[in-house]
Amino acid sequence: MLTNEEKRVLFYAADAPPTVPGEVTPDTPLESLNLNWRERDLPESQRTKHVHRLHPYLGKFIPQLVEIFLRKYFRPGQTVLDPFCGSGTTLVQANELGIHALGYDVSAFNVLLCRAKTAQYDYPRLRKEVLGILERVRASTQRQSGQLSLWEDRGIYDTSLSETDNAYLRLWFAPQALRELLAYRHWIDAGEYEYKDLLRIILSRSARSARLTTHFDLDFPKKPQTEPYYCYKHSRICQPTTEAFKFLHRYSLDTLRRVREFSALRTDARVTIVHADSRTSDFPPVDGVITSPPYVGLIDYHEQHAYAYHLLGLADERVKEIGAASNGSSQRAKKQYQQDIAEVFRRCLAAMPSGGRLVVVAGDRDNLYGEIAAMVGVEVEAILQRHVNRRTGRRASEFYESVFIWRKPAEPLDIYREVGRERGKYIVDALAFGF
Ligand SMILES: C[S@@+](CC[C@H](N)C(=O)[O-])C[C@H]1O[C@@H](n2cnc3c(N)ncnc32)[C@H](O)[C@@H]1O
Numbered sequence: 073m074l075t076n077e078e079k080r081v082l083f084y085a086a087d088a089p090p091t092v093p094g095e096v097t098p099d100t101p102l103e104s105l106n107l108n109w110r111e112r113d114l115p116e117s118q119r120t121k122h123v124h125r126l127h128p129y130l131g132k133f134i135p136q137l138v139e140i141f142l143r144k145y146f147r148p149g150q151t152v153l154d155p156f157c158g159s160g161t162t163l164v165q166a167n168e169l170g171i172h173a174l175g176y177d178v179s180a181f182n183v184l185l186c187r188a189k190t191a192q193y194d195y196p197r198l199r200k201e202v203l204g205i206l207e208r209v210r211a212s213t214q215r216q217s218g219q220l221s222l223w224e225d226r227g228i229y230d231t232s233l234s235e236t237d238n239a240y241l242r243l244w245f246a247p248q249a250l251r252e253l254l255a256y257r258h259w260i261d262a263g264e265y266e267y268k269d270l271l272r273i274i275l276s277r278s279a280r281s282a283r284l285t286t287h288f289d290l291d292f293p294k295k296p297q298t299e300p301y302y303c304y305k306h307s308r309i310c311q312p313t314t315e316a317f318k319f320l321h322r323y324s325l326d327t328l329r330r331v332r333e334f335s336a337l338r339t340d341a342r343v344t345i346v347h348a349d350s351r352t353s354d355f356p357p358v359d360g361v362i363t364s365p366p367y368v369g370l371i372d373y374h375e376q377h378a379y380a381y382h383l384l385g386l387a388d389e390r391v392k393e394i395g396a397a398s399n400g401s402s403q404r405a406k407k408q409y410q411q412d413i414a415e416v417f418r419r420c421l422a423a424m425p426s427g428g429r430l431v432v433v434a435g436d437r438d439n440l441y442g443e444i445a446a447m448v449g450v451e452v453e454a455i456l457q458r459h460v461n462r463r464t465g466r467r468a469s470e471f472y473e474s475v476f477i478w479r480k481p482a483e484p485l486d487i488y489r490e491v492g493r494e495r496g497k498y499i500v501d502a503l504a505f506g507f
Contacts, residue, residue, distance in 0.1 A: 090114070093139040100144060107137060107458040107475070122333035123189040127277045129159035129182075130291050131371045133364045133433050137458070137475070138165045141362050145429045146171050148341070150359040153423065155350040155416050158373075160186035162362050163343050170339045176346045176353055178393060180386040181276070181377040183347040188273040190343040193331055201265045202274065202324045208263070209255045213248075214317060230254050232261075233385060240382040244296055246314040249282040253316050253383060270327065276380040277323045282316035283379060291376065349392045350416040355423035364433040365416075366394050368409040368440070369401030401438075410440055414447040421448060424480050429453070432476040435460075441476055450478035 088106040090113040096105075119134045138161055146152055148170035154162035157175025163186055166173035173190075177183050230238060241250055253275065260271045284296035288305040296312075303310035346353070366373065374381065374390035375398070381388055390396065394412040399405050420430060430450060434441060445452055456475040 091140060093136045093143065096140045096143040098144055098147075102144075102454050102456065102477070105140065105456060107140070107456060109136070122330050122337070123164055124159075124161065126189055126327060126330055127159070127185055127273050128280060128290070129185065130376055131364075131366075131373070132159045132161050135161055135165050137433065138162050138362055139169070141429075141431045141475075141477075142166055142169050142171055145360055145362075145431065151357075153355055153358040153361045153420060154363045155353070155355070155361065155420055156363050156365050157186055157345065158182050158364070160189045160345075163190050163345070164334070167339055167341050167343055168337050170341045172342045172344075174344045174346070174356070174358060176348050176350045176355070178347070178349045178389050179373045179377075180347055180389070181380045181384075182373065183345055184269055184380075184384075184386070185273060186343075186345045188269040189334075190345070191267070191269065192338065193267065193270075193335060195332055195335060198267055198270070198331065199328055201263075201267055201271065202328055205256065205259050205263060205265065205271060206320060206324050208259050209252060209320060210317065213252045213255050230257070233382070237382040237385065240378070244283045244285075244379060245279075245316070246284060246312070248314055249316040252320065253279050253282065256316075256320060257383065270331070272384055274320065274323050274327050276377070276384065277327075278316050278319035279379045279383050280377075281319045281323075282313055284312045286310070286312075349389070350419065351392075351394070351412055353419060355419055357425075358420075358423050358428075360424055360428040360430065361420045362431045362433075365413055366396075367434060367436075368395040368406050368438065369397050369399065370395065372397045406438060406440060410444050410447065413440075414444050417444065417448045417450075421450070421480050426480050426482045428480045430476075430478040430480065432478070433473060434476070435471055435473045437471075441474065445476070445478060449481065451481055453477040453479050 088104060090109045091105050091107060114134070114136060119136070121135065124132075124135055142152065142162075142165055146166070146169070149172070151172040151174060152162060152166050153174045153176075155176045157163055157177045159182060160175060163173040163175045167190060175186055177186070230241075233241070241253075245253065256271075256275050256278075260268050260275065265271060280290065283290075283293065284298055285293040286297050286301055287303050287310055298312060300309050300311050302308075372390065373393055373396075374388055380386065390398075394416075395405070395409045399408075417430065424430070432441070454475075454477045456477070458473045458475060460471050460473050
């Protein structure tokens with residue numbers, strides 16, 4: 073019998089024209105796929121189309137890549153699971169194709185973002201809410217005359233937040249910006265709004281832009297920027313921002329446009345999002361999995377949106393993040409990472425039928441995934457390499473990303489039985505989720 077390493081298939085379809093996702097069918101041969109889109113083949117506006125850019129999120133995969141594997145391996149009416157759903161790329165793309173989607177994530181902010189992206193909206197009502205709250209905040213924070221000094225701090229705090237949250241907010245926002253953000257937050261809580269999750273996303277996106285940071289370091293700023301500075305992004309001297317209302321205004325309009333665009337494509341396929349640690353979750357039955365797991369020592373997913381956790385009072389479960397950057401990338405961290413990912417995949421496989429696909433997108437620079445495949449006992453159908461050549465501001469980068477296409481073997485292996493024996497329980501869960 074061949075080992076997974078011997079069965080490993082590498083495809084470099086570099087000569088073929090870049091794949092057009094909409095043309096992929098279940099019969100498209102894997103060998104014909106060319107996933108090496110250049111900027112002109114797949115411009116940023118398409119990679120961030122409609123709700124995919126409701127809020128910045130570092131570490132998402134591109135919708136077109138997901139679409140290809142959804143079209144190849146799933147039919148409308150089937151169910152795809154993403155145990156690391158992040159900003160919801162799999163969920164949104166599955167819904168567009170009429171495929172039910174089930175997403176799990178341990179980060180409360182990511183779950184909120186997924187819910188806001190995939191909810192069904194009554195557009196006229198949504199528009200009324202988004203513009204209505206903006207007007208309330210404008211009326212209560214924008215003085216026509218006798219303007220408050222932007223740096224004047226008149227005891228801005230929010231009694232519903234902890235001392236830590238208030239201290240964080242006072243450190244990272246100028247007083248006027250904080251006043252505007254807290255007014256918006258107040259109205260989300262106090263107002264009779266149906267679409268509060270989406271309003272929270274507008275608030276969080278505005279807060280991200282209104283922090284006292286440089287324009288070129290919005291992902292992981294280390295300390296507040298309170299003085300003018302030379303800006304690498306704009307090649308001139310820039311000032312840290314002191315207000316938030318202009319962002320609330322800009323992102324309100326952008327959000328309405330994006331939601332309306334997605335509404336035209338949205339199907340009635342179900343989207344279920346669960347806030348949980350996938351290492352300890354019993355997934356209900358699904359037809360297959362498409363996911364991009366966290367990588368070892370790369371990104372802290374909670375820290376990336378620290379401002380949102382503090383402003384919205386979200387539960388911080390960073391200790392449950394797999395491969396957190398704060399834990400480093402030592403040999404020990406890598407071993408732990410492999411065990412954690414294997415545990416999640418065993419649970420995924422227990423929820424899938426034999427022959428179902430587990431598609432994993434990962435920049436596996438440490439070669440950890442061959443061993444993970446062996447640990448969970450999948451058949452390796454193919455490993456596609458994708459050349460990613462990305463230019464975004466100072467994060468210009470070039471790297472290879474692998475798409476692992478694994479199949480659940482026909483004969484269930486013992487390793488699944490352990491998780492699968494409680495199958496009766498899945499039926500109960502499935503009913504709870506409406507599957
Ligand atoms: C690479 S990101 C997924 C990005 C996603 N594919 C997208 O397009 O937005 C990995 C995700 O795994 C989540 N995660 C980390 N540890 C987890 C755990 N123990 N259980 C569930 N999710 C976890 C992180 O919060 C993060 O959102």
